[in-house]
Amino acid sequence: MHDPYRALYLHLPFCVKRCSYCDFATAAVPAESPQIDEYVEDLCLQIRRKSKEGELGGISTVYLGGGTPSHVGMPRLSMLLYTLGLSMRLEPDVECTMEANPESLTSSMVRDIWALGVNRLSIGVQSFDDHVLGILGRAHDAQGAKRAIACARERFENVSVDLMCGIPGQSTESFEDSVKTAIDCGVSHVSVYPLTIEPHTPFDAMVLSGQLAEPDDDVEAEHMQAAERILSRVGYKRYEVASYAKPGFECRHNIAYWTGVPYLGLGRSAASMTQNAERRMRIQDGKVTDDLDAGEMAAEDMMLSMRMSRGISDDLVQRAAQLLPKTSETLDALAEQGLCEHVDGRWRPTERGWLCGNQLYGALFDLA
Amino acid sequence: MTDPSHIRNFSIIAHIDHGKSTLSDRVLEMTGTVAHRDMQAQLLDSMDIERERGITIKSQAVRVNYTADDGETYQFNLIDTPGHVDFTYEVSRSLAACEGAVLVVDATQGVEAQTVANAMMAMNANLEIIPLINKIDLPSAEPERVKAEIEDGLAIPADDAVLASGKTGVGVHDLLEAVVYNIPAPQGDADAPLRALIFDSYFDPYRGVVALVRVVDGSMRKGQKLKLMASGKIILAEEVGARHPAEEPLPQLGVGEVGYLVTGLKDLSQVKVGDTLTLAEGGVDEPLPGYREAKPMVYTGLFPIDSDQYEPLKEALEKLSLNDPALIWEPEKSHALGFGFRVGFLGLLHMEVVKERLEREFNLDLLATAPSVEYHVFRQGGEMISLHSPQEMPDPGEIERIEEPYLKAKILIPPDYVGAVMDLTVARRGTFVTMNYLSQHTVEMLWEIPLSELIMDYFDKLKSNTKGYASLDYDFDGYKPSNLVKLDILLSGKPIDALSFIVHRDKAYDRGRVLTEKLKEIIPRQMFEVPIQAAIGGRVLARETVKAKRKDVLAKCYGGDISRKRKLLEKQKQGKKRMKAIGNVEVPQEAFMAILKVDD
Numbered sequence: 012m013h014d015p016y017r018a019l020y021l022h023l024p025f026c027v028k029r030c031s032y033c034d035f036a037t038a039a040v041p042a043e044s045p046q047i048d049e050y051v052e053d054l055c056l057q058i059r060r061k062s063k064e065g066e067l068g069g070i071s072t073v074y075l076g077g078g079t080p081s082h083v084g085m086p087r088l089s090m091l092l093y094t095l096g097l098s099m100r101l102e103p104d105v106e107c108t109m110e111a112n113p114e115s116l117t118s119s120m121v122r123d124i125w126a127l128g129v130n131r132l133s134i135g136v137q138s139f140d141d142h143v144l145g146i147l148g149r150a151h152d153a154q155g156a157k158r159a160i161a162c163a164r165e166r167f168e169n170v171s172v173d174l175m176c177g178i179p180g181q182s183t184e185s186f187e188d189s190v191k192t193a194i195d196c197g198v199s200h201v202s203v204y205p206l207t208i209e210p211h212t213p214f215d216a217m218v219l220s221g222q223l224a225e226p227d228d229d230v231e232a233e234h235m236q237a238a239e240r241i242l243s244r245v246g247y248k249r250y251e252v253a254s255y256a257k258p259g260f261e262c263r264h265n266i267a268y269w270t271g272v273p274y275l276g277l278g279r280s281a282a283s284m285t286q287n288a289e290r291r292m293r294i295q296d297g298k299v300t301d302d303l304d305a306g307e308m309a310a311e312d313m314m315l316s317m318r319m320s321r322g323i324s325d326d327l328v329q330r331a332a333q334l335l336p337k338t339s340e341t342l343d344a345l346a347e348q349g350l351c352e353h354v355d356g357r358w359r360p361t362e363r364g365w366l367c368g369n370q371l372y373g374a375l376f377d378l379a
Numbered sequence: 380m381t382d383p384s385h386i387r388n389f390s391i392i393a394h395i396d397h398g399k400s401t402l403s404d405r406v407l408e409m410t411g412t413v414a415h416r417d418m419q420a421q422l423l424d425s426m427d428i429e430r431e432r433g434i435t436i437k438s439q440a441v442r443v444n445y446t447a448d449d450g451e452t453y454q455f456n457l458i459d460t461p462g463h464v465d466f467t468y469e470v471s472r473s474l475a476a477c478e479g480a481v482l483v484v485d486a487t488q489g490v491e492a493q494t495v496a497n498a499m500m501a502m503n504a505n506l507e508i509i510p511l512i513n514k515i516d517l518p519s520a521e522p523e524r525v526k527a528e529i530e531d532g533l534a535i536p537a538d539d540a541v542l543a544s545g546k547t548g549v550g551v552h553d554l555l556e557a558v559v560y561n562i563p564a565p566q567g568d569a570d571a572p573l574r575a576l577i578f579d580s581y582f583d584p585y586r587g588v589v590a591l592v593r594v595v596d597g598s599m600r601k602g603q604k605l606k607l608m609a610s611g612k613i614i615l616a617e618e619v620g621a622r623h624p625a626e627e628p629l630p631q632l633g634v635g636e637v638g639y640l641v642t643g644l645k646d647l648s649q650v651k652v653g654d655t656l657t658l659a660e661g662g663v664d665e666p667l668p669g670y671r672e673a674k675p676m677v678y679t680g681l682f683p684i685d686s687d688q689y690e691p692l693k694e695a696l697e698k699l700s701l702n703d704p705a706l707i708w709e710p711e712k713s714h715a716l717g718f719g720f721r722v723g724f725l726g727l728l729h730m731e732v733v734k735e736r737l738e739r740e741f742n743l744d745l746l747a748t749a750p751s752v753e754y755h756v757f758r759q760g761g762e763m764i765s766l767h768s769p770q771e772m773p774d775p776g777e778i779e780r781i782e783e784p785y786l787k788a789k790i791l792i793p794p795d796y797v798g799a800v801m802d803l804t805v806a807r808r809g810t811f812v813t814m815n816y817l818s819q820h821t822v823e824m825l826w827e828i829p830l831s832e833l834i835m836d837y838f839d840k841l842k843s844n845t846k847g848y849a850s851l852d853y854d855f856d857g858y859k860p861s862n863l864v865k866l867d868i869l870l871s872g873k874p875i876d877a878l879s880f881i882v883h884r885d886k887a888y889d890r891g892r893v894l895t896e897k898l899k900e901i902i903p904r905q906m907f908e909v910p911i912q913a914a915i916g917g918r919v920l921a922r923e924t925v926k927a928k929r930k931d932v933l934a935k936c937y938g939g940d941i942s943r944k945r946k947l948l949e950k951q952k953q954g955k956k957r958m959k960a961i962g963n964v965e966v967p968q969e970a971f972m973a974i975l976k977v978d979d
Contacts, residue, residue: 204934232930253934282939293942300942368932376948
C-alpha cells in the first residue's frame with residue numbers, strides 16, 4: 012500500500028522552438044500538429060484511468076508544466092482541464108498552476124483557463140532585456156513579456172515569473188533591471204535560476220567551441236544575492252533557494268516536492284513519487300529511478316527541506332537520527348562551516364548555505 | 380630429450396609497437412601450437428595491463444615443434460622478453476638463454492632507439508641476428524629504406540632480411556626456415572655437471588616459485604637436489620617440463636633445452652633472475668656469467684585515500700611482490716597523507732603498471748606522490764644517507780654534499796631535430812657527450828642526464844619537441860654531486876610533506892612558481908580561501924591563492940529533477956573519494972603528480 016498522492020503533475024512536452032540552454036523533455040512541434048492532439052487525448056485517458064483507480068482523491072495541488080502548455084492552444088487545454096475537472100475535485104482551495112510563455116499567452120486564453128479552474132500562472136519570462144533574450148534563443152521579446160503579464164493579471168492574482176541570471180553577456184545591471192521590472196509588473200511570485208550549461212544543448216556546444224563564455228560562479232552568486240536584496244526590500248520573501256513570494260503566494264505544489272509529499276506525474280518523462288513509511292520510489296517513463304529505504308528517505312527529506320528557508324524541524328532531525336546516527340554530528344559540523352544555523356527549533360540554511368547548496372545537500376545526502 | 384642439433388633457442392626483439400607480440404602469436408599459430416580459435420590477441424602477454432598497453436613485462440618461454448622444409452622436426456624455444464628500458468637486465472638474461480634473435484623492425488618506422496639498444500644487447504650476447512622487416516602489408520612500408528638503415532645503423536647485413544607481416548601472416552614461413560638455417564644449435568656438455576640459467580621466475584599459489592630455465596650443461600631431472608648459486612639455497616626439483624604454453628611435465632631437460640622448474644619455494648626473492656642452478660652435490664663451482672641484483676631506480680609514496688585500506692594495500696603489495704622481486708617497499712608515514720608505503724620501482728613504467736594493478740586487481744583507491752630518485756646525502760663528517768623520500772632530507776646545515784644518480788642517455792633523431800633536443804636536454808641539466816650520424820637520416824646523440832630530470836616527463840617533451848621522431852634509451856651511469864635543495868609546498872600556511880620535492884637550486888624558483896600556478900588550477904575551490912606557497916627553508920619563493928567558492932548549487936529541483944540531483948550528489952561523493960583531505964583542504968590526486976608536468 013502506498014500513501015495517497017497529494018500533488019499531480021501533467022507534462023505537455025511541446026514548444027514553438029527549443030531554447031539554446033534547454034535540456035528538458037520537450038520538442039519543437041507546430042501548434043497545429045496532430046501529434047499534439049494524440050498526446051493530449053492520451054493524457055486525458057490517463058487522468059480518467061487514475062481517477063477511476065481512486066488515485067486522485069487526495070490531490071491538493073496540480074501543475075501543468077512543459078514544454079509550453081500555452082503552446083498547445085485553447086481547444087486542447089479546454090479538453091484537458093475539463094477532463095481534470097470531471098476526474099478530481101478542482102475547487103478553488105486546490106492550487107492549479109499552468110506554465111505559459113509570453114508568445115502564446117492571449118487574453119482569451121487567460122479568461123478561459125481561469126474559468127476552467129486554473130488559479131496560478133507561471134510565465135517563462137527569463138529576462139526583460141532583448142539582448143539577453145536573443146542570447147537565450149527565446150521566442151519572445153521584453154515587450155511581449157510585459158503584455159503577457161498584464162493579460163494574466165486581468166484574471167489572476169497569483170502570477171509568477173521565471174528569471175535567469177548569470178547568463179554570459181548579461182550584466183548585473185541588466186539582471187537587476189529585470190527583477191525590478193517584474194516587481195513593477197505586479198507579479199506575486201518570482202523564481203530566479205542561475206544558468207547551467209547542460210550536456211547536448213546548443214549552449215554546451217557553444218561553450219565547447221569557445222563561442223560562449225562559461226557561466227561564472229562568482230557572477231551567479233552576485234546576481235542571486237542582488238535578487239534577494241531587491242525582492243526582500245519590497246516584501247517578497249525568499250522561501251526557497253530560487254523562489255520568492257509575497258506572503259501567501261508561495262507555490263504549494265513545489266513545496267510538496269521539497270517536503271517529501273507523494274506526487275503523481277502523468278505524461279512523457281513526468282516523474283512520480285510513491286511511498287509508505289518504509290520505502291520511497293521515484294518512477295519515470297515506467298522505470299524506477301530511485302528506490303530508497305527509510306534511512307535514505309530521511310536523509311533526502313532533510314536535504315530537500317534545506318532548500319527552504321524554514322529548513323528542518325527538530326522533529327524530523329530526531330526521526331532521522333534514529334536511522335542515521337551521524338545526523339546531529341553532521342548538522343553541527345555544517346553549522347560550524349556557516350552553512351546552516353539552529354534557530355527556534357529548526358535547522359535553517361544560511362545565505363552561504365543557499366549559495367553553496369551542494370556542500371550542504373551533499374553532506375546530508377551522504378548520511379545514508 | 381631432443382638432440383641439441385635439432386634445438387633452436389631464440390628471442391624476438393623490437394622497439395615498442397613494432398609488432399613483436401603479434402608476430403610471436405603468428406609463429407605459435409603457424410607451428411600449430413595454438414589453434415587459431417584459441418588465440419587471444421597477443422597470447423604471450425598474459426596480464427591485462429600488458430595486453431592493454433601492448434607491452435611485455437614478464438618474460439615467457441614457449442616450446443613449439445616445427446617440421447622444416449627439409450623434413451626434419453625441430454624444437455623451437457621462443458623466449459619473449461620484456462619490451463621496455465625499465466627491464467633491461469631481465470632482457471639481457473632472457474637473451475643469454477638464446478643462440479639467436481629475430482630483430483623486428485617496423486617497415487614504416489625504421490630503426491629506432493630501442494631497435495639499436497636491443498640489437499646491441501643481442502650482439503653483446505653473441506647472438507645470431509635475423510633481421511625481419513615487419514608490417515610490409517602497410518601501404519607506407521619502405522622495406523628498402525629500412526634495410527639500408529639496418530645495414531648503416533646497426534652494421535647487420537640486411538640483404539636477406541625476412542619481409543613479413545604479423546598481421547597477414549606473410550613471411551612467417553620464411554622466418555621459421557631462417558631460424559632453422561641461421562640460428563646455431565646450442566652447444567653444451569651433456570656429461571658435465573648441471574649448469575642452468577634462470578631467466579625468469581614467478582610465483583604460483585599452488586606450487587610455489589616456478590623458474591624458467593635454460594640448461595647449458597648436463598641435465599636437470601625431476602627429484603634432483605639442486606643448488607641456487609647466488610643465494611646458496613638448496614631445493615628439490617619437484618617437477619620439470621616444457622610450456623607449449625600449456626605445461627607438459629617431462630622426466631628431464633637436456634643440454635640446450637628450455638623449460639620450467641617447480642621449486643616448491645615460497646619466496647620469489649630466493650630465485651633470482653640471472654642465477655645459476657647446479658647440482659647440490661657434485662655441482663660446478665663457477666656460475667654462469669652476468670648475474671646482477673635488480674635495483675630500483677625510482678621511488679614513490681603510495682597512500683590509501685581511505686585510511687581503512689592501509690592493511691589491504693599492505694597485503695596487495697605482499698601479493699604483488701611474490702611475483703615481482705624488483706618491487707621493494709617499506710612503511711612510510713606522511714603528516715599530510717597518513718600511513719602508506721615508500722615503494723621502489725625499476726622505472727616509471729614499472730611504477731605505473733604496479734599502481735594500476737593495485738587499483739584494479741585489488742580494488743584500492745591510491746594516491747601516489749611524485750616519483751623521486753635515490754639521493755646520496757653526505758652529512759658533515761662523512762656519513763652517507765640513501766634518501767628515498769624528500770621528507771627524510773636532513774637539515775641543510777648538517778649536509779656536506781648531495782649526489783644524485785645520472786644516466787647515459789642515447790637519443791636517435793632525424794638531423795633536423797638536433798637543435799630541439801639540445802635545447803630541451805640542456806634545460807634539463809643534461810651534459811652533451813657526443814653525436815654520431817648513423818645514416819643520412821638518423822643522428823645518435825649521447826648525453827649524461829640526471830635521472831630526476833628524466834622522470835619529469837622528459838620523454839613526453841622529447842617526443843613533442845621532435846614531432847614524435849625521437850626515441851630514447853638509457854643506462855645507469857653512477858652518482859655525481861649536485862647543488863640540490865628541498866622545495867616545500869605549503870597549503871594554508873602548512874607545509875605538506877607529500878608535495879615537497881628535491882630540485883637543483885638554479886631551478887628552484889622557476890619550478891616553485893610554475894608548480895604553485897599548476898596547483899592553483901588543480902585544487903578545486905573550497906569553502907574557504909587556500910593560499911599555496913613554495914618555499915625553501917623558511918623563504919617563500921612563490922605564492923598563489925585558490926579563491927573561496929562562492930556558489931555551488933543547482934537551483935531547479937522539482938519532481939523529476941530530484942533523481943537527477945541525487946545522481947549529481949552521488950557523483951560529487953565519488954569525486955571526493957578521489958581526493959585526499961589534507962587538514963580541511965580537499966586535494967585531488969593530480970596535485971601530487973603536478974611536479975612531473977611542470978613545463979620548462
